[in-house]
Amino acid sequence: xxxxxxxxxxxxxxxxxxxxxxxxxxxxxxxxxxxxxxxxxxxxxxxxxxxxxxxxxxxxxxxxxxxxxxxxxxxxxxxxxxxxxxxxxxxxxxxxxxxxxxxxxxxxxxxxxxxxxxxxxxxxxxxxxxxxxxxxxxxxxxxxxxxxxxxxxxxxxxxxxxxxxxxxxxxxxxxxxxxxxxxxxxxxxxxxxxxxxxxxxxxxxxxxxxxxxxxxxxxxxxxxxxxxxxxxxxxxxxxxxxxxxxx
Numbered sequence: 584x585x586x587x588x589x590x591x592x593x594x595x596x597x598x599x600x601x602x603x604x605x606x607x608x609x610x611x612x613x614x615x616x617x618x619x620x621x622x623x624x625x626x627x628x629x630x631x632x633x634x635x636x637x638x639x640x641x642x643x644x645x646x647x648x649x650x651x652x653x654x655x656x657x658x659x660x661x662x663x664x665x666x667x668x669x670x671x672x673x674x675x676x677x678x679x680x681x682x683x684x685x686x687x688x689x690x691x692x693x694x695x696x697x698x699x700x701x702x703x704x705x706x707x708x709x710x711x712x713x714x715x716x717x718x719x720x721x722x723x724x725x726x727x728x729x730x731x732x733x734x735x736x737x738x739x740x741x742x743x744x745x746x747x748x749x750x751x752x753x754x755x756x757x758x759x760x761x762x763x764x765x766x767x768x769x770x771x772x773x774x775x776x777x778x779x780x781x782x783x784x785x786x787x788x789x790x791x792x793x794x795x796x797x798x799x800x801x802x803x804x805x806x807x808x809x810x811x812x813x814x815x816x817x818x819x820x821x822x823x824x825x826x827x828x829x830x
Contacts, residue, residue, distance in 0.1 A: 615802040623677035634685025648686025654679035669803035702820040713783040724788040776819040
């Protein structure tokens with residue numbers, strides 16, 4: 584099977600991103616991805632810290648938060664389609680994501696003391712646990728596993744999109760109930776958090792298959808993919824903790 588026919592649920596690791604790179608001399612390595620991932624996490628943490636600093640100085644952080652969200656979306660799209668610019672785009676994505684995550688973390692902290700720190704701990708623990716499951720082969724990423732998880736991720740994203748649209752028009756349906764603290768909402772958040780965690784397995788597996796086969800600059804694309812999933816895990820952790828506390 585050709586390397587670029589491999590499937591994954593994370594759009595950052597879609598076959599279009601990787602197709603046609605097998606003949607490059609300078610290859611992607613796992614160590615390179617690790618270094619770049621730590622660098623981008625540092626950038627994200629730095630802008631998140633700046634957002635908190637601005638907030639404590641008494642300024643409104645809404646512009647920073649929403650600008651970060653829009654920039655994150657733009658840089659993600661550009662990274663997905665212009666891979667050679669990933670060494671520039673991915674650090675910009677990390678900086679933008681920090682402003683957004685800093686903003687929502689401040690909101691969470693104001694409502695639930697200590698929740699962002701707890702969510703960070705949960706995210707790190709989840710990453711390490713899923714890496715252990717993958718490396719020990721306790722959970723094997725099979726073709727059926729990929730297919731089921733891909734459908735589950737698509738379904739979760741669809742439900743979130745529908746819920747967000749309906750909420751804009753103040754329409755109450757089972758989808759908008761997911762934004763409340765009902766038992767249905769808690770159950771949905773548990774499922775979504777579990778799917779986000781298992782998505783890390785797909786990322787690990789895809790990187791392992793692609794290492795030493797694609798150009799060095801694609802390490803930045805791989806880093807972007809991991810950040811996308813880690814941010815999702817962090818957001819789901821905060822949503823779940825919020826709903827459990829309030830239910």
